Amino acid sequence: MIRILLSIALIGAALGAATVGILGFQGSQMRKPPFELFPDMDRQAKLRPQEPNHFFANGVSSQLAPAGTVARSQPLQTLNGEVYTFEDSPVNTGCVVGTTNFVETNPLPVNEALLARGRDRFDIYCAPCHGRLGDGNGITKKIGVMAAVANLHDKRIVELTDGEIFNTITHGKSTMGAVGPLLPTPDRWAVVAYLRALQLSWLGAKEDLTTAQQATLK
């Protein structure tokens, strides 16, 4: 009797072990795509971003917009009133209207919110190369893979116009690639504003502080 029960238990255990041996545990690595019982419900005939699509000749579902397309958008609030993304205006181009001369100053109202946004974006998109302080000591320089990253506190760069820095972010410059595609226009101006604050903090002297503030310095 006990022998029979024991052998049943043994057979059960062996079956269990075999199943686990073949099917593995939850979460174990698998290379094949997950099985879908009713794929017609799960995967409908519709466009999904960044998926192959054989309808178009180049096989891409995220088609680039034809040249000259204007995205529907809200106007930007600049110091000179509302500006739409397609207008020839300093906020979009970084240049004085009708010329290729860079604008001197930020066309967006510089306030605390803009600086805070700029700091947030700078730490994400610039700090890997330029360092959080902007001194050119980002991680790529520290591990020695990128030698010549600009120190943003160089006198030459401090003296650049806001428009030129905006242009460098948008289109890149020599070995620096364009960061423009990653950052919407207002964010780029926010970064410029924050970079100015960073530079000011390096140029600052003790005398710029109030006496009360000087007393707290160590």
Next chain:
Amino acid sequence: MIFPKWTNSLPLVLGAVAALAGAGVAAGVTMYLTPKYTRAGYTPVQPVPFSHNIHAGQLGLDCRFCHNGVERSWFANLPGASTCMNCHSVVLKDDPRLAIVRESAANNTPVPWVQVHKVPDYVYFNHSVHVDRGISCVKCHGRVDQMDEVRHDKSLSMSFCLDCHRDPAANIRPTDKVTKLDWQWSTNAAEADRLQDSEGKKLVEHMKVESLTSCSACHR
């Protein structure tokens, strides 16, 4: 004697077999017929051996450096080859592993990355809603910053989504810590739980986060 003697033990044996079989089937179903098994662990071989462990972990790049649409769109975009080339035009300039990326940047052809996470098309999902409400990537994707190859870490089943939607306060964090996957309220586990409880409630109130459990939130 019509039945031989061994048949006396038959009910017991049959009972034991039935119990064992029942337990086996139940265990098998809970273990193997759920998304925790059918999906979690999926690790496709990618065309370029890109490592989040190196880029997000060791180099400390923010997720948004590459997935820059995640705060604005339902879709967390994969980076274009030009984003990679910002560094790889200098770093590993001629490495054969990056040949596809270089070609993509030069000719504007897509890199054939294999998608890992994909909810069924009858489910509506949105990244920006979650990321802007202080729900971290780690809750749904695991420690991506430690993975050499991205694997499907969580089940992403309906019950997984609902567990959090019923109680967002237990999962929320300050919005600026969303991409810091190793961030905790405190290094002390008990203290972290306490803060999650008290601060989580405050964040939920402050950001007016709702508990969305109606079917139409996700099936629309």
